[in-house]
Amino acid sequence: MKIWMKSASAICLLGLAACAQPAPPATQQVIDPYANMGAGAVYQGNLAGGTLGSEATAQYFTDQVGNTVLFAANQTTLTGDARSVLTRQADWLKQHGNFSAVVQGHAEETGTREYNLALGARRASAVQEYLVAQGVEAGRIRTLSFGKERPLEVCSDEACYAKNRRAVTMVSEGGAGS
């Protein structure tokens, strides 16, 4: 419950109208930041230890916020799904100002090595720009491309390619340049 409260207050900082007055119980579910997440990112209510501090970990960011967004073939524009994940990432980063992020851009194995490096850089940069537009300080985010060098899935079918066309936000405590 403490976690829920903390998240709710963070949403208030964004200036949502619901925060301008004491929220009646009926509206609390609407602003629950975990309510609309996909499977695997739903707040479970029984995090280990149940302490407030468990949110401030890279593991929490990866597992609960979601550190990966996917792209269409040869594309670098953010999908609606990607934007909602990145909105959560931005919220988390704004709440945890002692963390910095490195966004890693990746591409599928089709395509030449060097073009894919550049394509991955564009994807990472698209994520960075979105996070900055959501209010995360630009200096906290670095980008890096691995092109097709580090696939997540290894098969040579669209099922794997779709998961490999990705940008992954890796957070760590400390400066982005470290």
Place this chain on the structure above:
Amino acid sequence: MFRNLTLTLSLALAGTVALPILPASAQDGPLRIEITDGVVEAMPIAIPAFFGDSDVAKKVRDVVARDLTGTGLFREIPAEAQVNAPGSFTEAVAYEDWRAINAQALVTAEVTSAGENISVKFRLFDVFAGQPQGDGMQFDARASDWRRAAHKIADQIYTRLTGEQAYFDSRVAFVQETGPKNARIKRIGVMDYDGSNILWMTDSSSLVLAPQFSGNGRQIVYTSYDSGFPQIRIMDVATVTSRAATQGTDSMAFSPRFSRDGRWIAYSLENGGNTDIWLMDAATGAQRQLTNAPSIETSPSFSPDGRQIVFESDRSGAPQLYVMGIEGGEPTRISFGDGRYGSPAWSPKGDLIAFTKQVGERFHIATMRSDGSGEKNLTESFLDESPTWAPNGRVVMFTRVTPGGNGQPRLHSVDITGRNMRPLNLDFAASDPSWGPVMP
């Protein structure tokens, strides 16, 4: 390291065969295999056992034979068919015996060892004309360089019989790949063009990509993640020491290529997600931006005269090939076919550009003239990429990747006619070849 000298032996020999069985006019001009786009029938060539130190002589002979037959232009006449081999290197050639088995060319050689050194003499004969083709030659080398002596002889034979520049005594830089596909370990090596004599240039501690030889073969420029962030490094091949050519953590630098004279490095620099082509003075490190577009510009390659650069850009919406002067300015698009064009490599002869082309789900290594005309596919597979030219502009080496979770890259070579495609004889996975110059 090498001394080659024309022997007087060929003159002495000419005197001993003053009465050829067939008139020398049986054929006009020197024996010559014409390389055209049409079907080539391999020239039958006899390479009987070399005289002299039997162990070294056999090894040298086998490398000479492999170099020549590996081109697909020559067919070796098997030893069993050779009825009457000469008894010594200086003995007169019985041309009629070689004509009887339809050997068009004959190579004889002698290998002598003296301590740490070997000496290899060879002669080439036009069997049907009944005369030597060119002078006899001798190569002296350290015994450990016996392969280079063999490649030098094969180079001589190839040039005399094809009229083309040679390429066997050359080296290739490449990336060895080990480990699973999602955690690949890579290191840069240098090997003879045929996969022998591998020397490792980097260890496996950081990701390295796309090494490129300088024009004189003494340096390799490549992309390294050893700082955790892709940057360009320059390796001195002889000392196996490298230095950073670019550094920083806010923009990636990659896809470097030397100009042939080694003065310039063209490369890609990423800034805020956008990648453009830059030019660096290799000696001073001074850098200049050549393209300035919101699209991806990468994979530059210099023309042999160093005045132009061909590169890949997706400014039209999908990757295509463009040419511009090294001063920068508006590039000219040269590829207009269906598909996605990438990783261009300008031939050392200047006439052709090899590149990677993706059409649907298939990849090709292809060539076009430098004005974009005459496009021709040389290969087709699940994934072919990163072509590099043999120093004579006749052969292209490239990476072929097999599909699936256990997919592996292998180096292959193909003649520019599209014939004679063959895998390199390596017992490990490798990618990103860069073919260096013929060694002096």
